[in-house]
Amino acid sequence: MSTRLLITLDYELFFGLQTGTVEHCMIRPVSALKQIVDRYDAKLTLFVDAGYLSQLKMQGHGISALETDYGQIREQLTSLVEEGHDVQLHIHPHWEDTRYNGEGWLIDTDRYRLHDFSSDEIERIIGEYKKVLTDIVGDRVFAYRAGGWCMQPFDQIGDALHKHGIWLDSTVYSMGYSPDDIRGFDFRDAPDQAVWRFSHDPVQMHSEGRFLEVAITACRVNPLFYWKYALQKKLARGAFKPFGDGQAMVANSAYYRALLTKPSYSVTSIDGAKAGLLERSYQQMIERRETSVFNVMGHPKALTPDSLLRLDSFLQRHSELQPVTLQAYKDQRPE
Numbered sequence: 089m090s091t092r093l094l095i096t097l098d099y100e101l102f103f104g105l106q107t108g109t110v111e112h113c114m115i116r117p118v119s120a121l122k123q124i125v126d127r128y129d130a131k132l133t134l135f136v137d138a139g140y141l142s143q144l145k146m147q148g149h150g151i152s153a154l155e156t157d158y159g160q161i162r163e164q165l166t167s168l169v170e171e172g173h174d175v176q177l178h179i180h181p182h183w184e185d186t187r188y189n190g191e192g193w194l195i196d197t198d199r200y201r202l203h204d205f206s207s208d209e210i211e212r213i214i215g216e217y218k219k220v221l222t223d224i225v226g227d228r229v230f231a232y233r234a235g236g237w238c239m240q241p242f243d244q245i246g247d248a249l250h251k252h253g254i255w256l257d258s259t260v261y262s263m264g265y266s267p268d269d270i271r272g273f274d275f276r277d278a279p280d281q282a283v284w285r286f287s288h289d290p291v292q293m294h295s296e297g298r299f300l301e302v303a304i305t306a307c308r309v310n311p312l313f314y315w316k317y318a319l320q321k322k323l324a325r326g327a328f329k330p331f332g333d334g335q336a337m338v339a340n341s342a343y344y345r346a347l348l349t350k351p352s353y354s355v356t357s358i359d360g361a362k363a364g365l366l367e368r369s370y371q372q373m374i375e376r377r378e379t380s381v382f383n384v385m386g387h388p389k390a391l392t393p394d395s396l397l398r399l400d401s402f403l404q405r406h407s408e409l410q411p412v413t414l415q416a417y418k419d420q421r422p423e
Contacts, residue, residue: 094381094382097118098135104334117388121388133414141220145158173413179213181199210244231254233257237259242288242289246299250298256301258302265353281377304383330391
């Protein structure tokens with residue numbers, strides 16, 4: 089059985105003190121990435137931060153900078169879909185509380201998770217955000233990735249996703265865990281599989297479940313990697329400097345302490361130095377089990393020229409992989 093290759097990207101700005109720009113966090117890095125994947129006839133699946141697009145439309149009337157940003161994003165997404173790439177739903181609901189002051193976005197992450205909203209608000213947000221995407225790319229949006237991996241407890245959001253035609257999730261990764269107060273999640277009980285169905289809890293298989301999980305491939309990482317990763321980020325120059333020009337949110341100390349002191353599991357990623365783990369992750373996957381999917385994720389804002397070169401080298405070595413988008417799973421839609 090051939091292994092499918094998914095390249096799934098969270099298409100978004102930064103949420104720290106500086107959001108960065110659309111040009112550097114989204115347009116330029118995706119264009120550079122597309123040049124790489126085109127060589128191998130691979131396709132991208134973009135999980136688009138639809139809350140940002142919603143605010144661009146709501147607050148952008150008459151503001152040329154915001155109208156330009158929306159136009160650039162719309163043009164890129166439309167062009168990508170026309171060339172066989174995919175666009176799906178990514179939700180960071182803090183955009184509901186974020187305002188543009190004429191010079192930049194005043195990010196408010198007090199309500200960072202969908203679970204911070206009422207059930208009526210959750211349903212409205214999912215419906216409105218999905219429509220923002222379908223207005224651009226048409227009726228092709230059926231998959232979801234939770235912002236910050238925050239999708240538990242799923243019962244609080246599952247009915248709203250189902251109501252609005254979202255039946256596929258790609259948030260979970262094997263042994264994933266974060267003790268962060270705001271962005272906490274626990275996937276340690278997830279099946280050691282690539283694809284499964286679930287109903288009320290994404291880490292519990294249910295053969296008749298109404299949702300399909302296409303898990304992000306996980307990679308076991310030693311603390312030494314994160315010490316090197318932290319140093320590289322601090323000294324990032326040249327080919328190691330990210331495309332993005334913003335500042336990320338800061339997690340709590342327990343999150344960083346865990347990464348720096350004991351082995352952990354990470355998503356397989358093409359973000360910066362993490363792209364150096366592609367081969368290790370692929371070999372771990374092969375050794376661990378026969379699988380049908382190598383699901384690599386990333387954030388355009390966190391890509392670097394070096395990480396793109398590492399992806400190029402990996403794709404060149406592994407022509408046995410079958411590139412697809414999440415559209416390849418439409419025939420597995422639960423009844």
